Each structure stands twice: as structure tokens, then as C-alpha cells.
Amino acid sequence: MKNRRINYFYQLMGSHLSILLISFLILSLLFVRFVQDFAYEDKVQELESYGQQILTELEGPRPAANLEQYVSILQAQNINFIVFDQQSRILYPISEAFPPVALTREEWHVIERGETLVVNRDVERFEDTVTFVALPYVADNRLAGGVLLASPVSGTSEMISELNRTLLTAMLAALLIALLLSYLLSKLHVSRLQRMRKATAMVSEGNYDVKLPESGRDEFGDLARDFNNMTTKLHKSNEEIERLENRRRQFMADVSHEMRTPLTAIAGVIEGLRTNMIEEEQRERGMNLVSEETKRLMRLVNENLDYEKIRSNQVTLLKETVETQELLEIIKEQMDFQAAEKGNVIHITAEPRQQVHVDMDRMIQVLTNIVKNSIQFTENGEIRLSAYTEAGYSVIRVEDTGSGIDVEEIDLIWRRFFKSDVSRGSGQFGLGLSIVKQLVELHGGDIEVESEKGKGTAFTIRFPVEQ
Missing domain, CATH: 3.30.565.10 (Histidine kinase-like ATPase, C-terminal domain)
Known part of the structure; x- marks a missing residue:
């Protein structure tokens, strides 16, 4: 099956667009992942900060009264918190709105080690998808329970979705601009190649006067300069060949002319002697003429040999x-x-x-x-x-x-x-x-x-x- 020919223009366009699309895709994924991580990390830091303040209030003389002020403040920011004991029972606040704490064995191990438990997205244990942190609560040098703060991720998700929409719009706009630039650049390169192709075709037909513009400061410009140098040399070589050919023709004509005269004289004398048309007293003169013309031919041949030996450095x-x-x-x-x-x-x-x-x-x-x-x-x-x-x-x-x-x-x-x-x-x-x-x-x-x-x-x- 004959291979289908793909124009260089489409090859350039395809290579440009594929590189741009892959680059945009990779950068977009990295950027979204970075923003997502940054948003969750910022939310976690906010929850940890409030958690530390709540732990401080628990150590005060009136914990319940001290915590009361945090309830309205955190609810205004769509943040809920509870204080729980080692049996996962809610100590504060007593409310049916907040479900019991159901931490896994691995999560409890984190709290028992005195570390903060962080869960960026939880979709099973709460009514909404939330981000929550659990900080260990230590009383009298022993683990008494913990403080859990949770915040819905809807605000973070909306921010990320808005960011994705903005990024997609920017990507489409950049893609259109890149498509236009790629089209113009591809057109430019292809037109320069086509100009070189036409010039090459003219050279192949024997026209060595063709010249290409050397304005480009790139490989195309270097190629144009090399092409022009080539045509200049070919033009000079062609002129030299024509001069040599003219000299060869002139030489053959001159040699033929120079040899014709003595050969005609020799042939005439020999014919006269053969047919007895030359009288006896004129025969000696005829023989002398033949001898002189023969010497003239020999001199002509020797001079040509000398001339060619000298010209060829022999x-x-x-x-x-x-x-x-x-x-x-x-x-x-x-x-x-x-x-x-x-x-x-x-x-x-x-x-x-x-x-x-x-x-x-x-x-x-x-x-x-x-x-x-x-x-x-x-x-x-x-x-x-x-x-x-x-x-x-x-x-x-x-x-x-x-x-x-x-x-x-x-x-x-x-x-x-x-x-x-x-x-x-x-x-x-x-x-x-x-x-x-x-x-x-x-x-x-x-x-x-x-x-x-x-x-x-x-x-x-x-x-x-x-x-």
C-alpha cells in the first residue's frame, strides 16, 4: 500500500499543538493539585489553631463557660467542634446535631501518640463532606480524650471549581492564540521551503542566476546563503565550460583551416604527378612544395603538442x-x-x-x-x-x-x-x-x-x- 504524503505544514501545526496541549495539561494538573493542597492545608491550620485555643480553655477553672463563647464564633464560620473522652462519648456540647465520634483504630493510635489527626476529606461519618482535625486532650498527665473540629469542604470545592473554570477559559484562549501563531509560523516556514524548492528546480533546469533572500538569521538564512554560494560557483563553472567549449570549437576550426591549405597543396601536387599533368621541369618545384607543406604540418602538430603540454604543466x-x-x-x-x-x-x-x-x-x-x-x-x-x-x-x-x-x-x-x-x-x-x-x-x-x-x-x- 502506498504511504500517504503528509504536508510539512500539517506536521508543523501538529507538533506545535501537541506540545502546547501536553504542556497545558501537565501545568494545569500540577497547578490544580497545588491549589487543592494549599486550600486544605490552610483549612487544617485554621482548625488546628482553634483547637489549640479550645484545649487552653479546657484547662481553665470554668471550662464549660469558657467554651460557650466559641460555639457562636465557630458556627458563624461554619465550623463545629466537640470534646470527647476515651470512649468516644461527647462531653461538650451536648447536642443531637453532632453525631457520635467514630474514629478508627488507626486514627485512635495517632491521638494516643499525642499527635494531631488530620483528615482532608471525609464523606462517610458526617452528613456533608468535611475536613476535620482531632487534637489529643491531656489532663493530669494522661490522655483524657480529644477535641474534634470539622468544617464542610463545600467552600473549598467551590473555590477549586471556580479556579478550574478560570483555568480552562485561560487555556482555551491561550490555545486559540497559539493556534493562530502556529499557523502563521508554519505558513512562513513552508513558504520559505517552497521558495527554495522552486529555486532548486530552476537550478536543475540549468538556470544558475537564481538567488534566494538571505534576510533570515536562522538555519533557513544559512541554507539560503549556502544555496546562493552554490549557484554562484555553478554559474562560474558553467561560464568556464562554455568558454572552454567555444575555445574547443574555435581551435578545431582553426586547426582545420590551418591544415586545409597545406593538405590541399600536397594533394594537388601528388595528383598532378600521378596524372603527369605537371611538366618535367616543374616536378622538382612541386616536390619541394610538398616537402615544405609537410614540414609545415609537422610544425603545426608539434606546436599544438607543446602548447597543451605547457598548459597542463607537463x-x-x-x-x-x-x-x-x-x-x-x-x-x-x-x-x-x-x-x-x-x-x-x-x-x-x-x-x-x-x-x-x-x-x-x-x-x-x-x-x-x-x-x-x-x-x-x-x-x-x-x-x-x-x-x-x-x-x-x-x-x-x-x-x-x-x-x-x-x-x-x-x-x-x-x-x-x-x-x-x-x-x-x-x-x-x-x-x-x-x-x-x-x-x-x-x-x-x-x-x-x-x-x-x-x-x-x-x-x-x-x-x-x-x-
């Missing part, structure tokens, strides 16, 4: 102390031929015995990429490689007199596959400068670029001087 630097002049001469020797093909000259300027603490192979990769870009955008100009020290840094600077970079493009050149403006020719930065920036930062250095359109570009690399 590159280990083998640092050593290197003379900067030696490093720049290696770069010049490697790049002189490419520079000469475009009519460029490479110059070197380095401080004597200046050193940098770097990974030699990676630093050659960094400088080679920068110089290649300088050669690419410079014709019949100069490329200057310089090294010097400034304010705790070893500085390597590569300057050219090429076409320069537009101001709005300077911050974009570090992106993968960024292509320069068409007006600058067919040049492109590819992955080279992205790898350059990552490797420089991996060494703990920084790189910046300065450029002016038509006047050239300067790359400045700074490494902290090793102590």
Missing part, C-alpha cells in the same frame, strides 16, 4: 646558467639565412658576461619564434637582438623595422592561430607566440610588446636575476 624545465651573448649568437646563426632571403640583417648587442638562468633549449625555442615573426613582417630592414640588465632583471629584447602591429591587435597576438590584418601581407602568428608567452611565464619571467604601425615592433623579455 613540461619540466632543465635550467642552467647561460651567457646571453652566446644564446643570441646561436639564434643569429640559425636565422641569418631566412633573414637574408628577405633582405634583412640581424645585429647583436649584449653586455659582457651577462647571464640568465633558463632552460637553454626552451629559450632557443622562444627567441626563434620571435625572430621568425620579425623576419616575416620585415623586408630589407634590420632585426636587433640585445641583452642587458636593469633593476634586478636580465632583459632580452628583439626589435625589428618591419610593418608593425595595429594597437588593437597587440593584446590579441598571444592567442592561438591569431592572424594579422590582410594589409600586412600573408603573415600569421599561429601558435608560436602563444607558446612563447607560456614558456616565458613558466620561467618566472614576463614578456611585453611595443609596436607602431609602419615603424616596427619590439619584444622585451625580463627574467629575475638569480641570487
Whole structure:
């Protein structure tokens, strides 16, 4: 059988009311019992007080005359008394209105011990339900009998009944007020839960902009703050995922575009060679084109592998102390031929015995990429490689007199596959400068670029001087 669902609202109402009812019931019973005991005790003390006075009068010279004054006084207060002997015979007053004393054996034992007998409610031995006390009467150092005083409990019962009615009225009024407060509080809590439930449903549907009010200074407020922190983090994570996805799409598009050109050239040459559409004297040139485009593809693949290794911290630097002049001469020797093909000259300027603490192979990769870009955008100009020290840094600077970079493009050149403006020719930065920036930062250095359109570009690399 399927369990029936009980709303949280009714659970709260039930718990509040059950606690209130049980508390009221226990307090009411305790209070009524306390008042009842107090009323009977007060009546007993009153009877004992009159009894002591009567015993005092019995010891006087004229007991009967002395007791006469008490009869009217006590009757006015609805109190009757008798003096009895050891055989339970009434000695005073002689009246048929008061029945003979019929004390039990246990009650007589109390009087014989010289103690006061107290009975709060007696419903059998008197015409009405009464409270009575019996005090022992001692004459000539022996028990002569006792004095019994009785008072109907009707006045006490009426007082207790009135108290019960007042208490019941107060309890009903308090219960109604408590019911109203419980309803309002339960409504408040349930509405806050429902708001959280709706917000959770929106998050499950992918809406991470939802926020809950954090005004409550209780567990609901803490939960709302935790929920808002969660949605903020989810929102940031979702944005990061979207950025990564966009970058992945852009990367696939860029890689596809970059590979399409060399693959198209290679396929065209191979097809021409296969069908003998390329003349004999052009075949050598076609083979050279295939070789260059193949190298270009290999370089593209290697650069992508390098880039991903650097981004995932899979590159280990083998640092050593290197003379900067030696490093720049290696770069010049490697790049002189490419520079000469475009009519460029490479110059070197380095401080004597200046050193940098770097990974030699990676630093050659960094400088080679920068110089290649300088050669690419410079014709019949100069490329200057310089090294010097400034304010705790070893500085390597590569300057050219090429076409320069537009101001709005300077911050974009570090992106993968960024292509320069068409007006600058067919040049492109590819992955080279992205790898350059990552490797420089991996060494703990920084790189910046300065450029002016038509006047050239300067790359400045700074490494902290090793102590």
C-alpha cells in the first residue's frame, strides 16, 4: 500500500499543538493539585489553631463557660467542634446535631501518640463532606480524650471549581492564540521551503542566476546563503565550460583551416604527378612544395603538442646558467639565412658576461619564434637582438623595422592561430607566440610588446636575476 504524503505544514501545526496541549495539561494538573493542597492545608491550620485555643480553655477553672463563647464564633464560620473522652462519648456540647465520634483504630493510635489527626476529606461519618482535625486532650498527665473540629469542604470545592473554570477559559484562549501563531509560523516556514524548492528546480533546469533572500538569521538564512554560494560557483563553472567549449570549437576550426591549405597543396601536387599533368621541369618545384607543406604540418602538430603540454604543466624545465651573448649568437646563426632571403640583417648587442638562468633549449625555442615573426613582417630592414640588465632583471629584447602591429591587435597576438590584418601581407602568428608567452611565464619571467604601425615592433623579455 502506498504511504500517504503528509504536508510539512500539517506536521508543523501538529507538533506545535501537541506540545502546547501536553504542556497545558501537565501545568494545569500540577497547578490544580497545588491549589487543592494549599486550600486544605490552610483549612487544617485554621482548625488546628482553634483547637489549640479550645484545649487552653479546657484547662481553665470554668471550662464549660469558657467554651460557650466559641460555639457562636465557630458556627458563624461554619465550623463545629466537640470534646470527647476515651470512649468516644461527647462531653461538650451536648447536642443531637453532632453525631457520635467514630474514629478508627488507626486514627485512635495517632491521638494516643499525642499527635494531631488530620483528615482532608471525609464523606462517610458526617452528613456533608468535611475536613476535620482531632487534637489529643491531656489532663493530669494522661490522655483524657480529644477535641474534634470539622468544617464542610463545600467552600473549598467551590473555590477549586471556580479556579478550574478560570483555568480552562485561560487555556482555551491561550490555545486559540497559539493556534493562530502556529499557523502563521508554519505558513512562513513552508513558504520559505517552497521558495527554495522552486529555486532548486530552476537550478536543475540549468538556470544558475537564481538567488534566494538571505534576510533570515536562522538555519533557513544559512541554507539560503549556502544555496546562493552554490549557484554562484555553478554559474562560474558553467561560464568556464562554455568558454572552454567555444575555445574547443574555435581551435578545431582553426586547426582545420590551418591544415586545409597545406593538405590541399600536397594533394594537388601528388595528383598532378600521378596524372603527369605537371611538366618535367616543374616536378622538382612541386616536390619541394610538398616537402615544405609537410614540414609545415609537422610544425603545426608539434606546436599544438607543446602548447597543451605547457598548459597542463607537463613540461619540466632543465635550467642552467647561460651567457646571453652566446644564446643570441646561436639564434643569429640559425636565422641569418631566412633573414637574408628577405633582405634583412640581424645585429647583436649584449653586455659582457651577462647571464640568465633558463632552460637553454626552451629559450632557443622562444627567441626563434620571435625572430621568425620579425623576419616575416620585415623586408630589407634590420632585426636587433640585445641583452642587458636593469633593476634586478636580465632583459632580452628583439626589435625589428618591419610593418608593425595595429594597437588593437597587440593584446590579441598571444592567442592561438591569431592572424594579422590582410594589409600586412600573408603573415600569421599561429601558435608560436602563444607558446612563447607560456614558456616565458613558466620561467618566472614576463614578456611585453611595443609596436607602431609602419615603424616596427619590439619584444622585451625580463627574467629575475638569480641570487
